Amino acid sequence: MRIKSKPPLLAIWLFRPLMPKEDRPFLINDFEEMFEVVAMTEGRWQAIIWSWKQYIGSTPHFLKDHWYWSCAMLKNLFKIGFRNIAKQRLSSVLNVAGLAVALAAAWVLIFHVQFETSFENWNPNSQNVCRIAIKSKYGDTYRHWANGPVLLSQSLKEQIPDIQDYTRFNGMGNLVVSAENENGQRIQFSESGGYFVDATVFDLFNLKLVSGDLDTVFDDLSSVVLTQSMARRYFGNEDPIGKILDFEGGRFTAIVTGVIEDLPANTFLSFDYLVPMDQLLAIFKRQGNEAALTSRTWKAMMHFVKMRPGYDQAHVEALMVDFQKEYHADEVNRVETFTLQPIQTIHLHSKLNREMSQNGDIIYIYVFSAIAIVILLLASLNFINISIAQSMKRIREVGLRKVLGAQRSQLMGQFIGETYLLIFLATLLAALLVALYIPMYNQVTAHEFTFSEFMGMNQLGIIGLVVIVIGLLAGLYPAFYISQFQLSASLKKGQTPTSSVSKVRSGLVIFQFVISIFMIFATLTISRQLTFFKQSGLGFEKERIISVRLQGAQRQAVITDPSAFRNELLSSPDILNVSLVSRRPGVNLSIEHLRLASDDPDADVPTVRFLRADENYLETLKVPLVEGENFRKQDGGDYQFLLNESAVEALGLVSPVGKRVRGYSGEGEIKGIFKDYHFESLKKTIEPMVIEYRSVPGGNLLIKYAEKKDAVVLDYIKQQLDTMVPNQILNYQFVEDHLNSLYIQEDRLGSLFRMFSGLAIFISCLGLFGISAHYAQLRNKEIGIRKVMGATAPNVVVSLIKQYVIWIGIANIIAWPVAYLVMGKWLENFAYRISIDIWTCLAAGFTSLAVAIITVTYRSIRASLADPVQSLRHE
Amino acid sequence: MKILTRQEEQILLVIHQLKDRAYLVTIRERLMDITNRDWPMGAVYMPLNRLHKLGYLDARIGEAQNRRGRNKIKYYLLTRLAYEALEEILRLNEALWADFAVIAK
Numbered sequence: 018m019r020i021k022s023k024p025p026l027l028a029i030w031l032f033r034p035l036m037p038k039e040d041r042p043f044l045i046n047d048f049e050e051m052f053e054v055v056a057m058t059e060g061r062w063q064a065i066i067w068s069w070k071q072y073i074g075s076t077p078h079f080l081k082d083h084w085y086w087s088c089a090m091l092k093n094l095f096k097i098g099f100r101n102i103a104k105q106r107l108s109s110v111l112n113v114a115g116l117a118v119a120l121a122a123a124w125v126l127i128f129h130v131q132f133e134t135s136f137e138n139w140n141p142n143s144q145n146v147c148r149i150a151i152k153s154k155y156g157d158t159y160r161h162w163a164n165g166p167v168l169l170s171q172s173l174k175e176q177i178p179d180i181q182d183y184t185r186f187n188g189m190g191n192l193v194v195s196a197e198n199e200n201g202q203r204i205q206f207s208e209s210g211g212y213f214v215d216a217t218v219f220d221l222f223n224l225k226l227v228s229g230d231l232d233t234v235f236d237d238l239s240s241v242v243l244t245q246s247m248a249r250r251y252f253g254n255e256d257p258i259g260k261i262l263d264f265e266g267g268r269f270t271a272i273v274t275g276v277i278e279d280l281p282a283n284t285f286l287s288f289d290y291l292v293p294m295d296q297l298l299a300i301f302k303r304q305g306n307e308a309a310l311t312s313r314t315w316k317a318m319m320h321f322v323k324m325r326p327g328y329d330q331a332h333v334e335a336l337m338v339d340f341q342k343e344y345h346a347d348e349v350n351r352v353e354t355f356t357l358q359p360i361q362t363i364h365l366h367s368k369l370n371r372e373m374s375q376n377g378d379i380i381y382i383y384v385f386s387a388i389a390i391v392i393l394l395l396a397s398l399n400f401i402n403i404s405i406a407q408s409m410k411r412i413r414e415v416g417l418r419k420v421l422g423a424q425r426s427q428l429m430g431q432f433i434g435e436t437y438l439l440i441f442l443a444t445l446l447a448a449l450l451v452a453l454y455i456p457m458y459n460q461v462t463a464h465e466f467t468f469s470e471f472m473g474m475n476q477l478g479i480i481g482l483v484v485i486v487i488g489l490l491a492g493l494y495p496a497f498y499i500s501q502f503q504l505s506a507s508l509k510k511g512q513t514p515t516s517s518v519s520k521v522r523s524g525l526v527i528f529q530f531v532i533s534i535f536m537i538f539a540t541l542t543i544s545r546q547l548t549f550f551k552q553s554g555l556g557f558e559k560e561r562i563i564s565v566r567l568q569g570a571q572r573q574a575v576i577t578d579p580s581a582f583r584n585e586l587l588s589s590p591d592i593l594n595v596s597l598v599s600r601r602p603g604v605n606l607s608i609e610h611l612r613l614a615s616d617d618p619d620a621d622v623p624t625v626r627f628l629r630a631d632e633n634y635l636e637t638l639k640v641p642l643v644e645g646e647n648f649r650k651q652d653g654g655d656y657q658f659l660l661n662e663s664a665v666e667a668l669g670l671v672s673p674v675g676k677r678v679r680g681y682s683g684e685g686e687i688k689g690i691f692k693d694y695h696f697e698s699l700k701k702t703i704e705p706m707v708i709e710y711r712s713v714p715g716g717n718l719l720i721k722y723a724e725k726k727d728a729v730v731l732d733y734i735k736q737q738l739d740t741m742v743p744n745q746i747l748n749y750q751f752v753e754d755h756l757n758s759l760y761i762q763e764d765r766l767g768s769l770f771r772m773f774s775g776l777a778i779f780i781s782c783l784g785l786f787g788i789s790a791h792y793a794q795l796r797n798k799e800i801g802i803r804k805v806m807g808a809t810a811p812n813v814v815v816s817l818i819k820q821y822v823i824w825i826g827i828a829n830i831i832a833w834p835v836a837y838l839v840m841g842k843w844l845e846n847f848a849y850r851i852s853i854d855i856w857t858c859l860a861a862g863f864t865s866l867a868v869a870i871i872t873v874t875y876r877s878i879r880a881s882l883a884d885p886v887q888s889l890r891h892e
Numbered sequence: 893m894k895i896l897t898r899q900e901e902q903i904l905l906v907i908h909q910l911k912d913r914a915y916l917v918t919i920r921e922r923l924m925d926i927t928n929r930d931w932p933m934g935a936v937y938m939p940l941n942r943l944h945k946l947g948y949l950d951a952r953i954g955e956a957q958n959r960r961g962r963n964k965i966k967y968y969l970l971t972r973l974a975y976e977a978l979e980e981i982l983r984l985n986e987a988l989w990a991d992f993a994v995i996a997k
């Protein structure tokens with residue numbers, strides 16, 4: 018007898034999993050046989066080496082074999098999957114469409130939320146750079162400032178060791194800037210993004226110079242650093258270094274010494290060009306304005322400090338409390354608190370006076386996240402629901418497959434595979450919808466995003482995760498539930514499990530409608546509040562007023578003889594009135610103090626809003642005087658003041674007209690009292706306001722014109738300005754447009770809610786449509802019997818729809834109080850607001866009911882028209 | 893008809909030669925004799941499995957001949973389809989090689 022030699026167990030153990038299951042025993046037998054032959058002819062050691070060679074040599078072939086046949090299997094799965102989708106076309110299409118729309122919406126929202134929360138992340142110092150915020154007490158009120166005195170951060174740095182460095186931002190305001198471009202032409206733009214800054218700004222905010230030398234860029238006081246886009250605007254493709262920019266028609270010039278990269282979109286910073294802070298300090302010194310430098314109360318500029326890494330904010334703020342006491346030792350009544358604002362928190366959390374740009378609001382981030390979650394929840398529940406309902410119809414198919422020898426794991430694979438096929442289609446469709454929506458998104462948010470930015474790893478990751486979870490939930494349940502059905506049971510007729518699933522589904526539909534009704538309610542309330550903002554009376558005539566900002570040479574020419582220019586304009590029959598003011602209606606007025614001349618100059622009095630205007634202001638705006646008289650036209654001489662009613666009340670004046678008062682500029686007489694009007698947006702209450710007389714108050718013209726003459730009047734103004742100084746920009750705006758733009762955030766919220774309430778309704782209707790089909794089928798026989806007993810088709814429709822009407826009723830009753838509370842809270846943000854009335858509730862209720870009835874009618878009518886013979890036949 | 897790879901063609905022909913004794917071990921031995929190179933068992937199995945699943949080969953589970961203790965062996969047999977395919981290859985080769993001798997001289 019031959020001694021059998023066996024191949025090493027390890028080799029077989031490694032080999033086994035490579036071999037296809039069905040052929041494994043044969044292959045192992047064959048392997049052992051070959052091993053035996055080799056062992057006999059060449060010896061055992063050779064054979065062992067041979068077996069390892071076999072293992073290495075065979076592995077790629079076995080793997081290839083495995084892949085080859087799994088792909089073939091997948092192809093088959095796809096084929097069956099597509100056939101199933103095609104067979105249940107309507108519900109598949111609805112299912113995919115519903116999920117796709119919701120995914121697209123969530124996609125955009127996720128992108129938006131991620132973008133809004135990514136502010137300053139690009140700055141490697143973002144953890145350590147803070148802004149100094151100041152809270153000041155005036156009388157009984159507090160004001161929160163983003164600005165502080167000129168030397169604040171310098172003094173802080175000397176006192177607090179954790180502060181390593183600082184930089185300051187001082188806005189230059191709106192200036193006309195001109196330069197010679199590459200073709201030798203003089204071009205000019207009105208620029209409002211200029212700042213005096215310290216050279217440390219490049220370090221603190223990680224601003225990268227594209228050209229120029231970082232060490233010497235601010236060495237010259239008259240140097241200027243441009244962003245790339247501003248450099249391109251003036252000099253095209255030429256190298257801007259060494260070029261000269263002219264400000265305000267020759268008032269001063271600056272040499273371009275550097276160009277920095279454009280700021281990313283996700284920053285609260287907003288500037289186009291930077292000028293050395295030392296230049297501003299030099300100007301103060303030249304003007305002899307020592308007070309500007311030494312003042313410890315003037316809210317002059319923004320301060321940023323770079324902290325030592327790992328600093329303790331509470332500790333530093335405690336030090337700043339001591340610092341403040343010493344700092345304001347000379348001003349006993351001054352109550353101020355300095356706090357640190359990490360720059361990462363500025364965009365979403367900061368709402369100070371004099372912010373650098375329009376900030377977002379964390380509340381909206383919560384709202385958007387909530388909407389995204391709710392929409393995804395609604396849609397995925399729908400998807401899971403419809404998937405389960407569809408798979409129930411396939412119990413018999415499953416039975417047949419089992420008879421033909423399908424393994425349970427294969428069946429599960431098929432169900433899950435098909436679900437993922439649908440989800441995959443929905444995701445593709447969602448990406449397409451996102452691509453279509455991007456232009457609209459860019460318009461609403463005033464950004465310029467591209468499709469690829471929406472397809473970033475962050476977004477794809479979250480969407481991918483969501484999709485995988487939905488697929489598991491929607492695919493696993495039917496996969497487990499159905500594949501475990503007993504053969505005999507699944508092949509029997511009428512085995513459609515109903516009651517528990519139906520209850521869950523009807524609860525789901527009610528929940529979906531609660532959300533929809535809430536969204537309708539919110540949308541109605543927001544749009545009503547917006548209409549209120551835009552249409553309610555402001556206490557002055559905002560219509561037909563053009564405001565013109567005079568700049569540069571233009572401004573010089575007009576203010577040398579304003580009344581001559583005014584008469585020139587008034588000679589046109591279309592121009593009714595002209596006034597020169599410091600600020601247009603709707604623009605923040607400066608915050609100052611006004612005291613009785615007899616009062617103590619250090620006394621703590623409430624702040625008032627100051628406007629400087631000429632004698633035509635009230636008439637141009639048609640604001641009525643309640644007491645006293647208007648300004649007397651005069652040059653120089655005594656100061657004159659007009660107060661609004663709120664100011665009289667706030668300052669506690671009795672018979673104010675004729676009293677002597679003192680403002681920042683000087684002392685004068687209260688000439689009259691005018692009626693309160695909304696000089697800011699309706700979100701805020703009317704504050705105390707003072708108008709101080711100036712014959713030349715500033716660079717803003719307000720021009721009231723006759724009806725329907727806007728184009729003519731604009732032409733005329735341009736012509737008049739051109740005759741004085743040719744080739745200047747006419748920087749104008751209609752006051753009404755500007756006032757409407759104050760509500761831009763609410764406008765955005767409104768359009769967002771309009772869109773998403775539409776979406777919520779759409780998704781809810783999908784759910785309702787699915788369930789109405791389900792019920793129509795369930796009650797097939799009942800309807801048949803009813804009809805046999807003599808019910809007419811309309812009777813049947815009514816009896817079918819009644820159920821849905823009750824559901825919607827329940828949904829309304831749940832949604833109304835929630836919506837009432839939430840929207841009431843939202844409205845409290847505004848000083849002037851609408852009240853939520855019963856009509857909003859009824860409108861939301863009626864809309865939801867109408868939509869629901871339209872959705873279920875199709876199925877109900879179809880069910881009611883069916884021939885009872887058909888539905889009863891099988892019994 | 894699907895054109896077979898050279899490897900598959902060789903395997904079919906070897907199985908034809910081996911008549912009813914064709915299984916992985918014998919097929920591999922014969923292939924190594926003829927082609928004079930080493931064939932790892934996976935390299936034989938993969939085309940064998942493919943041909944089987946595509947219907948060129950029938951499989952028969954049988955006892956080993958002249959060997960004790962081995963019971964399960966998977967024998968392969970050519971199907972009609974395989975003969976048709978081989979005939980087609982033969983016809984094609986004859987046509988392709990037809991006047992080779994003339995030109996080469």
